[in-house]
Amino acid sequence: MTTDKDNLRTKIQAAIQSQKRPTVTVLSSLLAIQDSIGYIPEEAIEEVAVNSNTSINSVFGVASFYPNFRFTPPGEHSVEVCWGPTCHLKGATEVLESVLEKLGLDSEGDTDDGKVSFRFNTCLGACSQAPVISVDHELYGNAKPDIIPNLLGSLHEKENHHQ
Amino acid sequence: MKYEEITSQATAEWADMTSGRVPLIRIGTAMCGHAAGAFRVVKALRKCLESKGIEANIQEVGCLGLCYAEPLLDIKKEGKSRLFFNNVTPEEVEYIVDEYLLKEGYPKEKVFGYIGEEGPVSGEDSLEMLPGLKLQHRIALRNAGHTSPYDINQYIANGGYSGLYKALTEMSPSEVIDEVKNSGLRGRGGAAFPTGVKWSFLVGSPGPTKYILCNCEEGDPGAYNDKGILESDPHTLLEGLAIAGYATGASNGIVFIRHGHDGPIERTEKAIEQAYDLGLIGNNILGTDFSFDIEVALTGESYVAGEETALMEAVEGKRAMPRFRPPFPAAFGVWGKPSNINNVKSLSYAPEIISKGADWFSSIGVNQSTGTAIVCLSGDVNRPGLYEVPMGLTLGEVIDDLGGGVTDNAQLKLLQTGGPLGGVLGPDSKDIHIDFDEMRSAGAIFGSGGIIVGSDKVCAVDLTRILVAFCQFESCGKCFPCRLGMEHLLEIVERISNCDSKPGDMDLMKSIGGTMEAGSLCGHGQLGFGPIRSAITHFEEDFRLHIEENRCPTGSCDRLKIVPKNTRPYATDHIAGE
Ligand SMILES: Cc1cc2nc3c(=O)[nH]c(=O)nc-3n(C[C@H](O)[C@H](O)[C@H](O)COP(=O)(O)O)c2cc1C
Ligand code: SF4
Ligand code: FES
Ligand code: FES
Numbered sequence: 199m200t201t202d203k204d205n206l207r208t209k210i211q212a213a214i215q216s217q218k219r220p221t222v223t224v225l226s227s228l229l230a231i232q233d234s235i236g237y238i239p240e241e242a243i244e245e246v247a248v249n250s251n252t253s254i255n256s257v258f259g260v261a262s263f264y265p266n267f268r269f270t271p272p273g274e275h276s277v278e279v280c281w282g283p284t285c286h287l288k289g290a291t292e293v294l295e296s297v298l299e300k301l302g303l304d305s306e307g308d309t310d311d312g313k314v315s316f317r318f319n320t321c322l323g324a325c326s327q328a329p330v331i332s333v334d335h336e337l338y339g340n341a342k343p344d345i346i347p348n349l350l351g352s353l354h355e356k357e358n359h360h361q
Numbered sequence: 362m363k364y365e366e367i368t369s370q371a372t373a374e375w376a377d378m379t380s381g382r383v384p385l386i387r388i389g390t391a392m393c394g395h396a397a398g399a400f401r402v403v404k405a406l407r408k409c410l411e412s413k414g415i416e417a418n419i420q421e422v423g424c425l426g427l428c429y430a431e432p433l434l435d436i437k438k439e440g441k442s443r444l445f446f447n448n449v450t451p452e453e454v455e456y457i458v459d460e461y462l463l464k465e466g467y468p469k470e471k472v473f474g475y476i477g478e479e480g481p482v483s484g485e486d487s488l489e490m491l492p493g494l495k496l497q498h499r500i501a502l503r504n505a506g507h508t509s510p511y512d513i514n515q516y517i518a519n520g521g522y523s524g525l526y527k528a529l530t531e532m533s534p535s536e537v538i539d540e541v542k543n544s545g546l547r548g549r550g551g552a553a554f555p556t557g558v559k560w561s562f563l564v565g566s567p568g569p570t571k572y573i574l575c576n577c578e579e580g581d582p583g584a585y586n587d588k589g590i591l592e593s594d595p596h597t598l599l600e601g602l603a604i605a606g607y608a609t610g611a612s613n614g615i616v617f618i619r620h621g622h623d624g625p626i627e628r629t630e631k632a633i634e635q636a637y638d639l640g641l642i643g644n645n646i647l648g649t650d651f652s653f654d655i656e657v658a659l660t661g662e663s664y665v666a667g668e669e670t671a672l673m674e675a676v677e678g679k680r681a682m683p684r685f686r687p688p689f690p691a692a693f694g695v696w697g698k699p700s701n702i703n704n705v706k707s708l709s710y711a712p713e714i715i716s717k718g719a720d721w722f723s724s725i726g727v728n729q730s731t732g733t734a735i736v737c738l739s740g741d742v743n744r745p746g747l748y749e750v751p752m753g754l755t756l757g758e759v760i761d762d763l764g765g766g767v768t769d770n771a772q773l774k775l776l777q778t779g780g781p782l783g784g785v786l787g788p789d790s791k792d793i794h795i796d797f798d799e800m801r802s803a804g805a806i807f808g809s810g811g812i813i814v815g816s817d818k819v820c821a822v823d824l825t826r827i828l829v830a831f832c833q834f835e836s837c838g839k840c841f842p843c844r845l846g847m848e849h850l851l852e853i854v855e856r857i858s859n860c861d862s863k864p865g866d867m868d869l870m871k872s873i874g875g876t877m878e879a880g881s882l883c884g885h886g887q888l889g890f891g892p893i894r895s896a897i898t899h900f901e902e903d904f905r906l907h908i909e910e911n912r913c914p915t916g917s918c919d920r921l922k923i924v925p926k927n928t929r930p931y932a933t934d935h936i937a938g939e
Contacts, residue, residue: 220656221615223678229620229659250678262930263680263837264661266620281924282582283777284739284813286827291920305923318925320664320831321582323622324396325737325811326428326745335623339396 209235210245224250224260228267236272273308273315275353277301278332282321288328289342296343297331300350314353364526364647367639368517375518381439384417384462389433389506391423391592392585392624393747397431398450405451406434409458417462423593425506426747427493428739430473433506436461442477445488492762498725499749500733501709505593510628513635516596522641524712525600528607529649532715537608538564541711543719545731550576550667550704551780551808551884553730553797559701562691563609566699571611573602574676574695574702577618577625578660578667581780582831583811586735587705589747591618591625594709595632599655601708603642604715606653609701614655617672619662630657664781664835668883669702671837682839683883704809706735727753730796734807740777740814741768750795757791760814771816775900777824779808781831782888784895785821804895820917821900822907826851826858828892830924836885838929843886846877848927850893857904858918860911867897867904 213234214227227246232238238261247257261267279285279294297316301309306317322330327339333349341349378385386406390399403421410417425433430447434457437443446457446468453471460468467483474488475481488494499505508515516522528537542557563571575598579587590598602614618626633655636642644652658676660666666681673695675681694700710732714722723731730752736759739745743765750763756776760766767773776786784805786793793803800807815824833847850873853866874890881887897904906914913919 219658221658221676223676225661225675225678226659227678229661259930260678260680264663265925265928266662280582281827283781283824283827283831284583287740287813287815287819287824291922294923295921306925320580320662320834321584322396323392323579323585323588325583325585325739325813326393326747327396327431328739330396336400337392337396339393339398 203241206235206239207241207245210239210242214245214249224252224257225264228257228261232267237268237270239269268315273313275314275334276332277314277316277350277353278319278322279316280320280322280328280330281318282325282328284325285322285329290329292343293329293331293341293346296346297350300346314350362639364522368523371514371517374514378418378515379437381437381441384415385437386417386419387422387435387437387443387506388419389424389431390421390624391589392622393424393428393589394431394433395624397428397448399432401451402432402434402449402454405454406458409455413458413463415458415462420509421511422507422509423505424502424589424747425494426497426502426749427491427744428746429744433473435506437477438462440479441482442475442479444475444482444485445473446471447473492765493744493746493748496754496758496763497749498733498751500713500722500725501590501597501706501735502593502747502749503713504597505589508594510593510595511631513596513632513639513641516594520716521596521712522600524715525603525607525641526647528604528715529647529651534564534608534610537604537715540719541608541714544714544722545719545726545729546707546710546714546722547730547797548704549706549735549809551782551806553807556703556707559703560605560609562689563611563699563701566691568610568699569612570698571609571613572695572698572700573605573609573611573614574669574672574700575602575614575616575705575708576667576669576672576702577616577705578664578672579705579809580619580662580664580667580835581809581811583739583777583813584737584780584809586737586747586810588622588625589735590705590709591616591629595629596636597709597712598629598705599632599636599642601711602655603646603653604711605701605703605708607651611701612653614653615676615695616655616657617676618657618659619666620659621662626657626659633657663837664831665837665883665885668885671883672702673700680837682837685882706809725751727794727796729798734795735810736763736795737811738764738814739811741771741816741819742766742814743768752795754795755791756786756793756795756812759795759812760791764814767814767816769816771818773814774817774819775815775821775824776805777813777815777828777892778811779806780811781828782806782884782891783808783811784891785824785899786895787899804898806891818915818917820913820915821896821903822854822858822913823915823917825893825896826854826918826922827924829854832885832889832892834925834927836889836927838927840880840882840886842877842880843882843889846873846881846886847889849873850890854893855922857907858913858922860907860913860918862908866908870897
């Protein structure tokens, strides 16, 4: 009988093996795993270390360096608020307040029901539409605080469609 | 296939597509269009055309640069000019389709302007007369908004790969380098180092494996021109990379893009695939004995990964921490092989420089800043955009003529240029020219082209706090002046912003800044004091009010202040077992 742990390892190995870009590294493998299962469990660190013929320590060194990696399963939905200077000038703080209130959070993290993961983004790359937020990887520009309740309101019921 | 066969097929396809025989609908879906809702418009459009049984050719394209008008829809019908519709919402799609495609009428409520030799469709103005297009001189972005990034033939039909063909068939590698040197092209990644000179460093390095790395980390908030090129016209970069490869005798190109920037990644990879299929990259390009491979590599989120030696570490899959120099990249680069690093924009100019010549390129621009500036104009301006303009325009022309002035008729208070390591300028900076050297002597830099405009509702202390928080968040931690200095600076700026400063804080900041400048390993720490220094020079009064009168002149500092903190476990102790 296969356990959940075995399953996880199978998925991790599949993610490592399925990389299409010619250059495979510790970083590219970690990114592929996070894309596939949404986070970097301990098993992933171990598998990447074996696959890249390096130590667990150095793989964790890489994973802990880049803030886009997370080490616990993510919520079904992702919300990101840009805190870059343009967005800041254009009212990102008010948008942030509205998002935190709607999600019941104080700062970055996951909602109590585990459905939504919230984080900051240093620049979502659409500064000319500031302030910008991202919901399940869809960008919303000119995001005024009053659109937030509607935009995020349905997330708790919504199917996850971003994977 | 022979080059002539490739071009004649592409030209025929292009002529047919742009005849409008089947209505051609173009819509900008780069990140900026995406944020403005372009994908929702495309979805509504497909649904609407299908339900009404209308045949049309929908092409997702990149940026004309008029961000303020996105989503921008462009319909070309047979015998008519291209008709543009601005700020289209999914709800408005049906009106436009009904009026213009179904009833052969004129959806005048939504018309923005026309482009085309056929003249106005029904009395509307030419889009090319708008300052946002008239003032542009598009070289790297020449095809942006016109051709699909997903179709190599559209690039080829517009002269694409003719620069590479010319280089391979008519020029020696050293002639290519001389052409780039003579064009005066300087790197657009921040340091403005002459590109041709940099290429020449790689020539003498031993092969056979040598790399040209293209830097599209673009972690600077406020800059989106590199991503804009990749999303609009990735082939101009690929062609430029191949030209650089030929000139320097390199064997491989790597385009380095940040994970999560899906549009640029997807479009670049698709472009690479198509270029391989036509033999424009790969073995024996266009039947010559030049071979060159190109691939995409991703980095995790790290601003410092854009620093050239940190980039090489990240390509190797490690933490993006800068290396000590020497050895320099041309001697010991990625995987120890000779390497050259260029920004996306720098490389994207190469095809046109080779096609049209060094003299043509150097005739554009001013002084030692030849060619164009690709400006990302954002913030408190009426017409934010992605504008490619000749070097030498003044900042005032950029803000007022291109940008349509400050929003809500407010006064201009500040400009933040050159990214988070750049500087902050005051309202008296309108006469400064976009010229690498003039901007540097003004205490700012042009950097990679971001210009963020702040009105008089902006508090300079508050903005400085965000810039310093960014620099602290992104410090890689390798060297202590930057790692500790940034943290200390942030602490001080935060307490000034909280009207809770301590006596001597201003001097303390200067002293920490001096240490960082003198003792940091890379540009991040060496330049990281720049924003504070320029802010306290130009906005002393804002700082004084917080410190002496315990108040923020605009109320900005009274709002919620949460920023993400750098939580990187610092190098050595964490991987102590190594
Ligand atoms: C902290 C830091 C971040 C940088 N980020 C970028 C970047 O995102 N893109 C870029 O092209 N250059 C960046 N640079 C500059 C590069 O080190 C390098 O100078 C540049 O890519 C060279 O290209 P160029 O000669 O074409 O300008 C950065 C430099 C520093 C110090
Ligand atoms: S200056 Fe800062 S970013 Fe650069 S190596 Fe040192 S700690 Fe890292
Ligand atoms: S600063 Fe927010 S999208 Fe760039
Ligand atoms: S139109 Fe592409 S960046 Fe705005």
